[in-house]
Amino acid sequence: MSHSPYSCVLWDVDGTIVDASVGILRRLNTALTHFGHPAPTREELVHWIGPPMFQSFQDQAGMTPEQSAEAVAFYRTLGKADGYTTDVATYPGVTELINELHAAGVPQATASSKPENQVDALVDHFGLRPAFLTTVGATPDEATLASKTDIVAEALRRLRDLGADTSNPVLVGDRHHDVEGGAANGVPVIFVEWGFSDPHEGDDAAFRVGSVPELRTLLIGS
Numbered sequence: 001m002s003h004s005p006y007s008c009v010l011w012d013v014d015g016t017i018v019d020a021s022v023g024i025l026r027r028l029n030t031a032l033t034h035f036g037h038p039a040p041t042r043e044e045l046v047h048w049i050g051p052p053m054f055q056s057f058q059d060q061a062g063m064t065p066e067q068s069a070e071a072v073a074f075y076r077t078l079g080k081a082d083g084y085t086t087d088v089a090t091y092p093g094v095t096e097l098i099n100e101l102h103a104a105g106v107p108q109a110t111a112s113s114k115p116e117n118q119v120d121a122l123v124d125h126f127g128l129r130p131a132f133l134t135t136v137g138a139t140p141d142e143a144t145l146a147s148k149t150d151i152v153a154e155a156l157r158r159l160r161d162l163g164a165d166t167s168n169p170v171l172v173g174d175r176h177h178d179v180e181g182g183a184a185n186g187v188p189v190i191f192v193e194w195g196f197s198d199p200h201e202g203d204d205a206a207f208r209v210g211s212v213p214e215l216r217t218l219l220i221g222s
Contacts, residue, residue, distance in 0.1 A: 012173035015195025023087035093212035148181025
């Protein structure tokens with residue numbers, strides 16, 4: 001049985017389990033140029049990766065909601081053409097930790113702002129399907145289910161429906177959206193520093209870790 005101090009573990013995906021920045025930057029360059037906006041630099045990607053794209057096109061490119069919806073649709077067609085697993089790599093040691101938690105009997109779910117079909121494609125591509133009781137992501141329109149608060153709530157609901165103990169959950173993530181979405185649901189957050197964030201984004205997290213071994217110690221113990 002599990003030696004984890006937590007009854008279940010929720011995982012953000014981009015910047016926490018996978019580094020999809022190469023493909024995201026390429027598709028963003030194409031989409032923004034298509035709509036007459038300057039392409040972002042790699043340094044500016046920190047502002048794009050994590051929030052829903054529908055929000056980012058408004059916040060970062062100054063688009064109206066209508067323009068943003070059109071840009072998201074165009075961006076998604078690029079992603080579909082690419083294949084959702086192109087130019088994506090897992091962070092070293094993370095998949096091993098997810099599988100170790102599964103072997104220890106800890107229920108796990110994704111809680112990602114990525115569209116759920118993309119989350120599913122990544123989970124299958126990296127052989128993680130058996131480790132997750134459920135995979136939760138945004139709805140394709142990124143409007144019906146998009147905020148991290150709602151996504152965390154949905155992940156907990158699905159876990160409960162599948163018989164998992166959600167009395168003492170934890171969320172692993174790399175952005176302030178994770179910290180805020182966790183707090184709104186009473187879920188402590190372990191903030192990982194290898195993702196796409198400014199350091200201060202983890203100021204209100206329960207824990208902050210800079211390596212997978214540190215994360216493992218918190219989730220499983222020695």
